[in-house]
Amino acid sequence: KNEVEQSPQNLTAQEGEFITINCSYSVGISALHWLQQHPGGGIVSLFMLSSGKKKHGRLIATINIQEKHSSLHITASHPRDSAVYICAVIGGGADGLTFGKGTHLIIQP
Amino acid sequence: DGGITQSPKYLFRKEGQNVTLSCEQNLNHDAMYWYRQDPGQGLRLIYYSQIVNDFQKGDIAEGYSVSREKKESFPLTVTSAQKNPTAFYLCASGGGSPISYEQYFGPGTRLTVT
Numbered sequence: 001k002n003e004v005e006q007s008p009q010n011l012t013a014q015e016g017e018f019i020t021i022n023c024s025y026s027v028g029i030s031a032l033h034w035l036q037q038h039p040g041g042g043i044v045s046l047f048m049l050s051s052g053k054k055k056h057g058r059l060i061a062t063i064n065i066q067e068k069h070s071s072l073h074i075t076a077s078h079p080r081d082s083a084v085y086i087c088a089v090i091g092g093g094a095d096g097l098t099f100g101k102g103t104h105l106i107i108q109p
Numbered sequence: 110d111g112g113i114t115q116s117p118k119y120l121f122r123k124e125g126q127n128v129t130l131s132c133e134q135n136l137n138h139d140a141m142y143w144y145r146q147d148p149g150q151g152l153r154l155i156y157y158s159q160i161v162n163d164f165q166k167g168d169i170a171e172g173y174s175v176s177r178e179k180k181e182s183f184p185l186t187v188t189s190a191q192k193n194p195t196a197f198y199l200c201a202s203g204g205g206s207p208i209s210y211e212q213y214f215g216p217g218t219r220l221t222v223t
Contacts, residue, residue: 004151033212041146041197043214086152097142097212099151 002027006087006100014108019074021103023087026068030091034061034072037084037102046072046085077107112136113215115200120220122194130185130218132200139203141183142212145169146197155198158183187220194222 031050047061154167158177172191
């Protein structure tokens with residue numbers, strides 16, 4: 001079974017800072033999700049990627065399949081980016097999606 | 110608007126009672142999923158269905174049951190056999206199997222059993 005580790009678990013930063021959240025996994029995968037969960041619980045899918053890099057607005061996600069590692073970057077962070085960011089991997093076993101425990105991000109004004 | 114709806118947002122039940130959580134999608138997705146989220150833990154897959162009238166157990170199916178009689182609907186029943194039912198439950202849908210397609214998540218139902 002795939003083990004998904006995220007770091008850091010908690011991150012507090014000032015508005016405008018460049019943010020990096022990391023995700024590593026133990027078994028080869030088909031693709032990887034980055035998800036955002038706001039207080040109240042609703043989850044939004046930010047990216048699904050299987051290679052290289054994707055960019056959407058101030059968010060950038062990269063993945064290195066050989067190193068089994070992905071990063072989510074937020075440029076020019078803003079308090080509205082405060083949320084839990086979750087990495088989930090697809091494939092690598094019969095159990096479907098496997099999720100990390102999430103990174104709780106707080107951006108202070 | 111297309112999306113996934115879950116109802117209710119908050120649900121309270123007494124121990125020993127079965128309870129059914131609703132999940133409806135109008136995205137025309139074949140696959141639907143139920144996940145459970147506990148504090149400090151990652152989401153875990155309870156059941157998933159790739160097509161109408163078929164469903165598969167996930168990692169933590171014990172104490173839960175599902176049905177998939179319609180493409181749009183995938184209700185989850187939390188039975189009295191589930192030892193720790195208090196949790197946040199998320200429903201999702203996608204284009205195919207869990208290993209192939211992007212998933213879209215509903216707003217969730219927070220279940221409290223006392």
